[in-house]
Amino acid sequence: MGVSEQRTAPIDMALHDHDGIICAITDNGQAWCEHIDFVLTRIAELQPDVVQYLQNRLAGFGSFIDGIGAEGGFVLHAEENPAKGYIALKAVPNNNVEDMRYTIAHELAHAYHRIRAADMDAAQGTKTEFTQRQLEEAADKIVADDWGLPVPLRDMKAYDLVDALNVIQAENAKKKTEHCD
Numbered sequence: 001m002g003v004s005e006q007r008t009a010p011i012d013m014a015l016h017d018h019d020g021i022i023c024a025i026t027d028n029g030q031a032w033c034e035h036i037d038f039v040l041t042r043i044a045e046l047q048p049d050v051v052q053y054l055q056n057r058l059a060g061f062g063s064f065i066d067g068i069g070a071e072g073g074f075v076l077h078a079e080e081n082p083a084k085g086y087i088a089l090k091a092v093p094n095n096n097v098e099d100m101r102y103t104i105a106h107e108l109a110h111a112y113h114r115i116r117a118a119d120m121d122a123a124q125g126t127k128t129e130f131t132q133r134q135l136e137e138a139a140d141k142i143v144a145d146d147w148g149l150p151v152p153l154r155d156m157k158a159y160d161l162v163d164a165l166n167v168i169q170a171e172n173a174k175k176k177t178e179h180c181d
Contacts, residue, residue: 019044020055024062025089032089035100036061039108043147050112050146057115059086072103074110076118083118085111098150105149109142110135132166133159 016023018033019040025032044051059077076085087107113135117128130138136159144151 018061019051021058022060024060031100032061032104035097035104039101039104039147039149042149043105043108046147053115054108054111057082057084058111059084061087061089063089071099072107074107074114076111076114078114078118078121081122083115083122085115087111098152101149102143102152105143105147106139106151109139109147113138113142131159131163133163 016033018036021040023033023036040051071090073088074085075088077083087104089103089107114130117130120126121128133156136154136156140151140154143149
């Protein structure tokens with residue numbers, strides 16, 4: 001396990017491998033990569049099939065584009081069959097080990113949850129929609145219960161607001177569509 005020897009100097013990292021998942025993070029150091037290895041090793045100890053599943057379905061890890069506020073994100077390509085995705089980690093210095101490990105584990109949990117849901121939808125011919133709160137709670141549950149990693153206490157009220165705004169936008173879009181018909 002671990003990062004292969006394909007890695008170049010820490011400031012200008014070439015594509016390298018984390019347990020079969022390609023990584024293109026350039027974070028002026030090895031902090032993210034060291035924590036990716038830690039989290040993947042932890043998951044593999046408890047659920048090796050999950051790491052294999054993610055290896056097969058993740059396009060990789062990459063750095064966030066400037067201007068994104070969060071430390072991490074998961075992008076699902078559900079239009080592909082089978083669905084795939086990638087994890088983006090913001091290339092900013094962060095010396096809080098628990099924050100970094102949690103961010104990585106949380107985004108991997110999003111990947112695992114959402115790709116599996118897309119698989120089930122493809123098999124059943126359905127399209128499951130999740131609220132933002134449901135997505136966040138599912139990811140944290142996987143991190144804590146399945147992988148045994150710490151999850152910080154979070155105020156989920158912000159996700160309720162995001163969900164409420166999404167409902168309003170969907171209703172407005174529906175009204176515009178009905179009005180145009």
